[in-house]
Amino acid sequence: MTITKGDPAHPPSPVARAATERATPPPTRRSHVPNEGSAEAAAVERARKGMLHEGRELKRTRIGADVLCEALLRQGVEVIFSYPGGVILPLYDVLGDYPELRHVLVRHEQGGAHAADGYARVTGRVGVCMGTSGPGATNLVTGIGTALLDSVPMVAITGNVPSALIGKDAFQEIDINGITLPMTKHNYLVRDADDLPRVVAEAFHIARTGRPGPVHIDITKDALQQETRAEHPTDAEIVAGLPGFRPNLDGHGRQLKLAAAEIAAARRPVILAGHGVLHAEAWDDLRAFAEKTQIPVAWTLLGIGVIDETHPLAYGYMGMHGWKHVNRAIQSADLLIAIGMRFDDRVTGNVRTYAPYARIVHVDIDPAEIGKNVAVEVPIVGDAGRVLRALTPLVDPVDPATRADYFAQLTEWKADSVASSWHGSGAWRDGLLSADYVIERIGELTEHEATYVADVGQNQMWLARYAGFRHPNTHVSSGGLGTMGFSVPAAMGAALGRPDRETWAITGDGGFQMTFQELMTLVADHIPVKIALLDNKKLGMIRQWQEIIYAGNYHSANLPGPDFAKLADAFGIPAFRARTPGEVDDAIRAAQAVDGPALIWFEIAEEQNVFPMMPAGKGLSDLIEKWGGAEE
Amino acid sequence: MPAHSAPPPRALPGGGETRRHVLVAVVLNKPGVLNRVASLMRARNFNIDSLAVSHTDSDDVSRMTITLHGDDVAVEQAAKQLYRLIDVLKVQDVTSEPTIQQELALVKIRATDSNRSEVLKLVELSRGRVVDLADGSVIVEVTGTESEIDAFVALVRTYGIKELVRTGAVVMARGSGSIEEAIKR
Ligand SMILES: Cc1ncc(C[n+]2csc(CCOP(=O)(O)OP(=O)(O)O)c2C)c(N)n1
Numbered sequence A: 001m002t003i004t005k006g007d008p009a010h011p012p013s014p015v016a017r018a019a020t021e022r023a024t025p026p027p028t029r030r031s032h033v034p035n036e037g038s039a040e041a042a043a044v045e046r047a048r049k050g051m052l053h054e055g056r057e058l059k060r061t062r063i064g065a066d067v068l069c070e071a072l073l074r075q076g077v078e079v080i081f082s083y084p085g086g087v088i089l090p091l092y093d094v095l096g097d098y099p100e101l102r103h104v105l106v107r108h109e110q111g112g113a114h115a116a117d118g119y120a121r122v123t124g125r126v127g128v129c130m131g132t133s134g135p136g137a138t139n140l141v142t143g144i145g146t147a148l149l150d151s152v153p154m155v156a157i158t159g160n161v162p163s164a165l166i167g168k169d170a171f172q173e174i175d176i177n178g179i180t181l182p183m184t185k186h187n188y189l190v191r192d193a194d195d196l197p198r199v200v201a202e203a204f205h206i207a208r209t210g211r212p213g214p215v216h217i218d219i220t221k222d223a224l225q226q227e228t229r230a231e232h233p234t235d236a237e238i239v240a241g242l243p244g245f246r247p248n249l250d251g252h253g254r255q256l257k258l259a260a261a262e263i264a265a266a267r268r269p270v271i272l273a274g275h276g277v278l279h280a281e282a283w284d285d286l287r288a289f290a291e292k293t294q295i296p297v298a299w300t301l302l303g304i305g306v307i308d309e310t311h312p313l314a315y316g317y318m319g320m321h322g323w324k325h326v327n328r329a330i331q332s333a334d335l336l337i338a339i340g341m342r343f344d345d346r347v348t349g350n351v352r353t354y355a356p357y358a359r360i361v362h363v364d365i366d367p368a369e370i371g372k373n374v375a376v377e378v379p380i381v382g383d384a385g386r387v388l389r390a391l392t393p394l395v396d397p398v399d400p401a402t403r404a405d406y407f408a409q410l411t412e413w414k415a416d417s418v419a420s421s422w423h424g425s426g427a428w429r430d431g432l433l434s435a436d437y438v439i440e441r442i443g444e445l446t447e448h449e450a451t452y453v454a455d456v457g458q459n460q461m462w463l464a465r466y467a468g469f470r471h472p473n474t475h476v477s478s479g480g481l482g483t484m485g486f487s488v489p490a491a492m493g494a495a496l497g498r499p500d501r502e503t504w505a506i507t508g509d510g511g512f513q514m515t516f517q518e519l520m521t522l523v524a525d526h527i528p529v530k531i532a533l534l535d536n537k538k539l540g541m542i543r544q545w546q547e548i549i550y551a552g553n554y555h556s557a558n559l560p561g562p563d564f565a566k567l568a569d570a571f572g573i574p575a576f577r578a579r580t581p582g583e584v585d586d587a588i589r590a591a592q593a594v595d596g597p598a599l600i601w602f603e604i605a606e607e608q609n610v611f612p613m614m615p616a617g618k619g620l621s622d623l624i625e626k627w628g629g630a631e632e
Numbered sequence B: 001m002p003a004h005s006a007p008p009p010r011a012l013p014g015g016g017e018t019r020r021h022v023l024v025a026v027v028l029n030k031p032g033v034l035n036r037v038a039s040l041m042r043a044r045n046f047n048i049d050s051l052a053v054s055h056t057d058s059d060d061v062s063r064m065t066i067t068l069h070g071d072d073v074a075v076e077q078a079a080k081q082l083y084r085l086i087d088v089l090k091v092q093d094v095t096s097e098p099t100i101q102q103e104l105a106l107v108k109i110r111a112t113d114s115n116r117s118e119v120l121k122l123v124e125l126s127r128g129r130v131v132d133l134a135d136g137s138v139i140v141e142v143t144g145t146e147s148e149i150d151a152f153v154a155l156v157r158t159y160g161i162k163e164l165v166r167t168g169a170v171v172m173a174r175g176s177g178s179i180e181e182a183i184k185r
């Protein structure tokens, strides 16, 4: 039931009353709702005045579907990735009246969800995807799960059968609420159009506030069609209506002091920065903190971009396929300052042997992440940016000279690991095209200024290791769920979110074959994504595990693919091909020169591995650096 | 770098002694909230021993008493996970606090003509209440702590238990403090 406010027949409950009393909305960290006075806000306002039916004489009845569009516009939504179907047709019937809501007709709902995800990751705003009931809704599920595991703000909207048919196994009825319940931050079933304004506003507030995440709204067909005069709530009313949702943003003063003391005492400290730093838009705060304390920064897969990789304190990417020098530094550290990361098993390996000398300060906005995977000495619950801004003044500036020995050791390790990784993979043999070379050239020729969207597998690790990231939110990767097929559709959303940047989808041949139907969306909607297809004609990461862990038993690792140039051509997408190192630069430049989407078919070495590699279950000190015939 | 001696293995969170914990969760009385709590506990691999739900003095707020076994850290993790649910207002682990804990059980006990008086006597001594008398059986209502009811059930098992239903514990902290008032602050 809903809490009624100020209705004399129902005196407000204590909860509602208390909530209203402290109903100042907590400042949300990212401006999904455009800042007042900005050009964006003006556009939204124009859209509202010009098209919303609020307060106007209606030429037709205002129905639930109108309210939904109004509510989306009020949230500053500019694009939705969607696919129609029977029960959501009432919405499609009015969408034409809201031209400011750009509708991208995807070719598969999963692509729509990943596109919303990619859009959200590069903009920091809430991505929106929609689908119909039944199969439309279940097709969204993989994308919703991907967003959940990576804490991406998303609102997924589905139509459902008319409320009278719910529970009757009606045509295309599935209990999608039951399905998304454990894989969303929150979810809703709306049967009454009058609830729509509140629900949509709540959904956006929840999706973007605190630890971000996906929210699902399921709306019955009759609610979309129902006539309504429901008014949109204010932000304060939304916050008041969610008394159970009050994320803690500021670190506790006492904990901050404890952290400062740990930092002052540490001799070999390392910062572990994760996605939370990007969510909090705290990259400047992180750099200021690192510079003042002279602590090197390591990052997780999703933390890539928290610091310019050319910064002297930027040490590198950690974990299973991270840099050996970074893992070494972690294993010998006496203090880890973990910020907005969650000690995932791909980061720690076997926890028993993880960072054995280190005390841990752990900053996270989600209290449940602290002490979940590793025990920590100083827990700090709060927003990464706010905590860093509060912590930095509490620490004394450190003279780099006092860390000379430490830095010398780090420099030596780094030189060693960079030199060994380059040849460990063995792809240089026989003049084969090495994937790390391809990635490095893409990074160089795009001047590290593009958005780079990874797929999953070896290609993802090569991108993380070799592209050279210099800016926040330029690296997009499905880390938590590891969803193959993510790259092309997510890049589609990323390109729309940041049209000022070139957008590159880096994908393996396996992942590409999962979602390449979105090539047609790229063409139809003129979305200029450049696709770098790293074709090893294999499920490369599967092959690598089979080679190293399963004694070379290559079941299902070979993956015959189509003629990718013809495939691209069939979609009307220019394709370029590179089979030798000498062809790489020309292919990249040619793709860049295309005004619109383009594909480069890199036929890379078929048996190249990603090294180093920490076998699952092993520790960070047990890295495999080369294998079999790989030559030094 | 202190490489001379092998470091001890890092302690894992939890791994302490397992004991019975009692969590009190105050939640918004919205459709599906019980489902959310149950689903979360399942997905996070916590095993609920008992769960009792009802609304509180205000219709829009419900109260759950959850008993589960686990070590302190694991149960703290369960509480933190519960907090992530938007409809959860307050979670408190009252295990170590002075509380009143009561559970109610109905036990249908086999009672023949020959032992009925013996059964009734036992029930009376254990402060049970006979709520139904029938040919061949009695239904007894007992309230008490979980272990008191365990003891009663063990006691009457020799006669034969035809049916048993227990509500699961409901718990309230002693003293004038109030978890429900706490959420209003
Ligand atoms: C949807 C999905 N199915 C299966 C997997 C397991 N998996 C992880 S990597 C991988 C191989 C990927 O092959 P490809 O896309 O060609 O990339 P490569 O490793 O060769 O670069 C597979 C099957 C996954 N991550 N996602």
Ligand SMILES: [Mg+2]
Pocket: A508, A509, A510, A534, A535, A536, A537, A538, A539, A540
């Ligand atoms: Mg491949």
